[in-house]
Amino acid sequence: MKISIILLTLSLLIPLQGCGQANNSTHTRVHTHLSQIIRERNFAPPRDWKQVKSCGVTFYLPSDFREKKVQAANSCPGQFQGDYTSLNLEVLGISLDENESRRSEYADKPECELKSLLIDGQKAEVITCSDADSLNNLTILFVPNMGKGRGSLIIRSYNRGTRSLYISRMIFETVKFAD
Numbered sequence: 001m002k003i004s005i006i007l008l009t010l011s012l013l014i015p016l017q018g019c020g021q022a023n024n025s026t027h028t029r030v031h032t033h034l035s036q037i038i039r040e041r042n043f044a045p046p047r048d049w050k051q052v053k054s055c056g057v058t059f060y061l062p063s064d065f066r067e068k069k070v071q072a073a074n075s076c077p078g079q080f081q082g083d084y085t086s087l088n089l090e091v092l093g094i095s096l097d098e099n100e101s102r103r104s105e106y107a108d109k110p111e112c113e114l115k116s117l118l119i120d121g122q123k124a125e126v127i128t129c130s131d132a133d134s135l136n137n138l139t140i141l142f143v144p145n146m147g148k149g150r151g152s153l154i155i156r157s158y159n160r161g162t163r164s165l166y167i168s169r170m171i172f173e174t175v176k177f178a179d
Helices: 002-016 162-173
Strands: 050-054 057-061 066-068 075-081 085-092 112-119 122-131 136-143 152-160
Touching: 050 075, 057 085, 057 162, 085 162, 122 162, 136 162, 152 162
Parallel strands: none
Antiparallel strands: 050 057, 066 075, 075 085, 085 152, 112 122, 122 136, 136 152
16 A cells, blocks of 8 residues: 555656746746646545535545535635645636636746646646745645536645645546546
């Protein structure tokens, strides 16, 4: 079991290279993100993770995560708490253009890195902002259009430490949209 988690963690290290390192260029990492979309991977969560269905989205969480009840007027929210991670899910009732981006919100923040990828066949972005001094980081999954009129998805993961950052990235890779 530990070996499978280590292998999964190692498989996520490559996309996160450069995270927390000084940015020596005059451009922020947001501007120097990959210009092509990272291929979708078939990620199988560890056996002890539990499946969660919330707001038309299915994903897997480590077994220590607990759901917290939240309400919102204009969206379908979900909140889940682990030992070192707080995960906030929000499904907006409107579908945005699939090329919509959060890049401009993070362009002036050199501690942030943006990657484009596919989640369940849909264009998405993962934005990671790290504070090297405190080991705190924020990871955001943004899917502007979940397809088939299902709306837009934002998952914010507030993490403490590198391990929880990798777990958040693994959670994002398990996201599937209900038919």
